[in-house]
Amino acid sequence: MQAIIFANRLGDELTPLNHYYCPALLPVGNKAVIDYTLEDIALSGITQVKMVISPQAKEIEQHLGSGKKWGVDIEYFLSKPEEDTSAVLKRLSLDTQDKLLLTRGDIFRSPSLAQFIEFSKEFPDDFVQAKMANKNAGMMLLPAALPHIADLNWPLCQQGNDEAVVTLVLHGHCCMLDSFQTYMDTNLSLAANKFPSLTPMERSYHSGNPEQDFYVGAKARTGQLNEQQGWGILGENAWIDPSVVMKNCISIGNDCLIDKGSILNNCLVLPHTYVGEGLEVKDNILCKNLLINVRTEGVIEIDDQALIGSCEVPAKDESDKTSLITRLLLFTLLIVSLPLWPLLQAVSFINSYGAKTNGKNMHHSSKLPQSGTTSETRIKQSCKDNLGRTFMAWKWNISPMILALIPQLYYVITGRLDLFGASPQTSVSHGQVPGRLGVLGPVQLLLDESAPQEERTLLALEFAANNHSTKYLSLLWQSLKVNNRALEPNMRGQNREAQDPVL
Structure with missing residues (x-):
């Protein structure tokens, strides 16, 4: 049997405390909440653990490591914040007919998993719901619990006394840590x-x-x-x-x-x-x-x-900062690119004019506009720099996005932003900023303005967890491919409109 531990709560109930600690890392008795769950897992005899994480994913992985301290082997899996349990299990590609223990690792409870597992074995075909202190104890066993896995979504619902299920009342303390x-x-x-x-x-x-x-x-x-x-x-x-x-x-x-x-x-x-x-x-x-x-x-x-x-001495981490040599090279690149700016401005004007024309045609057509289109030649954005100061930046309305963001290299040269980093846009920030802010990043290069916040967060987390030495080159190449794919439907759409004009 293996365990799936969900530690992907945002902790908005504890704002602004969650800026320092996500719920799984909250100290209780000078020990993180997730530590108690792993100790309970080890007592139950389970050694294989899949840890579902989202906010402060890097900090959780650094804190827990491989799980050797508890005698377990931890495999980490990134999810959207508070993502539905059913969606996570689907992406984990697990055989839900196997025996799997599902439990929340971002609530605090007395050791009880071993007792729950032993009791559930007596009812292999029935869903056993666990209650502790008259609350949903946040644990269940598959496959019998498969129709009820929504009960593990956050916030945990108050389970009823359904006669079709078996209820196990566990003794001990259970706290949701929600205030x-x-x-x-x-x-x-x-x-x-x-x-x-x-x-x-x-x-x-x-x-x-x-x-x-x-x-x-x-x-x-x-x-x-x-x-x-x-x-x-x-x-x-x-x-x-x-x-x-x-x-x-x-x-x-x-x-x-x-x-x-x-x-x-x-x-x-x-x-x-x-x-x-x-x-x-x-x-x-x-x-x-x-x-x-x-x-x-x-x-x-x-x-x-x-x-x-x-009273903590902050570690001086210079590894993510853009070096002086790189900033000098970017200054040279910016100067060399200046003769191209009139051309980029012209292309941006054509794109904005086309967006306005398509918008007018929408009044005479049932076709929906494409997401992310704008009628502005220069797109203005409210941003924050690495010192927390707010400023206005702009980019051209062109593809690929690497060219559109050239004007923002100025902020890298002046040291306000890094070349690569999390999105500086204030409109897409949520909770604690994951690392330093930069002009180029997966959110800036691969997603348009209409992308939902959950998708932005997950993409940023996945990129931060990638330790491959060529991840930045791969990101640039991937952004070019994304722009090429985006252009193909546009061309096909223009050809169809030329062949079938609106009457």
Whole structure:
């Protein structure tokens, strides 16, 4: 038996926290949510895993690797964000008559997969629906569950008590992580050791409360914990000044810095977060520069690093940036191409004039216009550069797209955009930007303006996951072929109109 784990949620319910963590990577007890699912998979005896990922796909793959840590072999599969389960299974080309475990890896639940599998074996021909804490537990077994796989789509639906199915009630905790309050409650419940099957793995130290303990990670520095009236989890490499006061339940992530005189009361501090001197916070989630009040669901972005902020040293990744030599070559290319600009402008004018003519003919014909056509000679676009600044750029209304984007090479030369990268258009951005922004990329070269956002996201993810050394040359060649195929139907359509004029 193999398992298909769905970890392709966007996490819009937790905006703007999902800009830092997709649901599968959200820390719970200083461990990513997906880690708990993989531990449960390993306990069930399954070793072959297909991981369906979408947002922050690169980060998930870097975090999990090959799966060796859990004794499983992980094969990654890119999907559209929150894509229907049936569509994903169809593209996976699996034999749905084989025994397959389907489960969500972006919700938090107590270990239960082994119990579910053993129970389901007693009803091989019946759909067994799993419930935990009166919720859809997000797991099912094929082939019996094939007519019900829509129940695994996000958001998970509340399963009914259908007499035609077998219901298994599992004991434990199940959290959808679909609000700030439920996310914080899950973390603090784990920190208070309320889940017997999920005891924190850190070292235990007595607190000032005789009924609760602190669980302290390796190399953490603290004051006298037995004098604190709080309790909870203190992550690895956390530095907590001895003068800090902790009240009620606290969960502090790995590599956090809590400065002197601060007061934390019923708080969740996520990894790599700095809490400033003398700051008092209560009932809050702190994530780098985000201060989230779980009672009001209010979010404040703090610009003052002396209050809260990131204490993570960003890695200097120069590999994706366009080098100075390349920028000089592009400057030369731009200068050499200037004599061709009048010709390109003329072709662009002809294309825009043809689009206007076709638009007028539509009033006398039942034919539909082609997608992506425009009557503008120069197409203006609102863009963002790699520093987050918005600006207006333009391209010609011509094919191939490589020629149309020549004017935007100016922004590569000035360092605002890279030569290759994600689309800088603000109209197609969604959530966290995958990597650096560039003039040329799969979305810019292979898709027109009418392409849906899901298709753009999936194409960008697939290109980012391609580690082949010639992927940029392949992209340029593919863009030329796409333009050639696009021209052929146009020519055929023009010939038919010449032979069969509209009466």
